Amino acid sequence: MxxxxxxxxxxxxxxxxxxxxxxxxxxxxxxxxxxxxxxxxxxxxxxxxxxxxxxxxxxxxxxxxxxxTGAASGTRNLITAARPHLLELTDALHEVAGLSIIDSGQAYYLDQTHISSDIQIRDWTGEYSPLHAVASGLVLLAHLPVDQQEKCLAQPLEACTQWTVVDPDAIRDRLAQVRSLGYAWVYEEFVEDLNSVAAPVLSENGLPLAALHIQGPAYRFPDPDLAHDHGLAVAAAANRLAAQLTA
Amino acid sequence: MxxxxxxxxxxxxxxxxxxxxxxxxxxxxxxxxxxxxxxxxxxxxxxxxxxxxxxxxxxxxxxxxxxxTGAASGTRNLITAARPHLLELTDALHEVAGLSIIDSGQAYYLDQTHISSDIQIRDWTGEYSPLHAVASGLVLLAHLPVDQQEKCLAQPLEACTQWTVVDPDAIRDRLAQVRSLGYAWVYEEFVEDLNSVAAPVLSENGLPLAALHIQGPAYRFPDPDLAHDHGLAVAAAANRLAAQLTA
DNA sequence: TGAAACAGTTCCACGATACGGAACAGGAAA
DNA sequence: TTTCCTGTTCCGTATCGTGGAACTGTTTCA
Missing domain, CATH: 1.10.10.10 (Winged helix-like DNA-binding domain superfamily/Winged helix DNA-binding domain)
Structure with missing residues (x-):
């Protein structure tokens, strides 16, 4: 000032x-x-x-x-670097995979794969969504400096669906869980009938560069027995991307 | 200062x-x-x-x-908006189409389509190239404010191939021609055996937002009789994109 | 063709404002 | 504990940014 x-x-x-x-x-x-x-x-x-x-x-x-900012090249390189990992996830799980970053305190979707299926997931590329209601948002938020987390939680938190968690304390618990697990599941909290799992792409200093996610329609995704495996798969892909970016 | x-x-x-x-x-x-x-x-x-x-x-x-700067959303939206036009060009002409912008006084390639063909064109996405040696660069340069044009022409101009035009006066003539035609052809001036044609995507105030281009191997592209038509096709696509972006 | 009205730029004396050395506060390592 | 790093704050000084007015050039209208 x-x-x-x-x-x-x-x-x-x-x-x-x-x-x-x-x-x-x-x-x-x-x-x-x-x-x-x-x-x-x-x-x-x-x-x-x-x-x-x-x-x-x-x-x-x-x-x-x-x-x-290196935004033009930086963001673009991120998309280019991430695409193979997204395709790999889609191939393995037969669901849509996506890439997002934090921009202006929201999750911003940079890229998304497509699958041929009768049930289409809309393409969120170029859209913003609140950090607390989406899987990518939670993993990004979980690795932000504490003061920025609190700044985010201090705002009024919108309930996008009836399952959206909007209690700051509940979210704080969740973020701690995300940090220890390495991934986050979100079940119909942003839009109904849509589930997703995300993992953070972390820089060397532990700050989030981006998030990878997989999402699918609630009736078939995830298979309850495989939820943990899917989380590990996203986290593994995110870690490979992180290693590649910080190399 | x-x-x-x-x-x-x-x-x-x-x-x-x-x-x-x-x-x-x-x-x-x-x-x-x-x-x-x-x-x-x-x-x-x-x-x-x-x-x-x-x-x-x-x-x-x-x-x-x-x-x-609005860079994250701006650039990304540009790519998203341009993709259909690139695909359209590729479908029509069966050659690779691409999108570029000016960044730090160079042409920066944001996106490119692919074709299935025995002869592969490399993907320039994420690369920089000098404005005077590529078709996209020329159309971007042609619509820059005059002082920035001169700043560019005042630098030592690299001859990428034996056909690269490096004489500032010759380039100035060429830029005038580009402005009146609406597109620019470049024949093996950046890399040998590669020809390309580009057209500018202009904002309302006449400044270049981006450039669209088509490129192909010299032995088959362009058919000499169709060079002008191809130019018009790129220019038309660029104008449609411009109209869409400024709407 | 002039002159008025507008643009962006330059000038310069004034004093508010940014400067920077030194002192302070708090954590981590010895 | 002591020491040695951080990053932060203080405060007198004079540098540096300030802003009204004058200047220059282009466009507009009589």
Missing amino acids: AVQSVERAFMLLRALSQEPLGVTDLSDRVSLPKSTVARLLAALEAENAVTQIAVGGAYQLGDGLIDI | AVQSVERAFMLLRALSQEPLGVTDLSDRVSLPKSTVARLLAALEAENAVTQIAVGGAYQLGDGLIDI
């Missing part, structure tokens, strides 16, 4: 993330003098965080930020 | 983009006093650009930057 100029620079970046704007519009938007805005933009341009569309024209976000 | 604190904040972000670091390491890395680093980090944490791994522990990049 210090360093005024940094705070203001981010105000500008956030404003520009909506749409490209000129100095004047921008100075209205953030209630700062034009000269201040122009100077900050010049500084941001030197860092490639913004670019000027034409000489003497409006500004838009540059790719300096993407360079820093 | 003004606003010291913004410049320093980006130094820190760049250092952290390599690996998570503590205040002390960081202050060595960027040659700034610890107190200054701690204060800037506090400011960046308030913006969610960095997060502290544990209380009193090291710092790593947060997802505030990703929120701003």
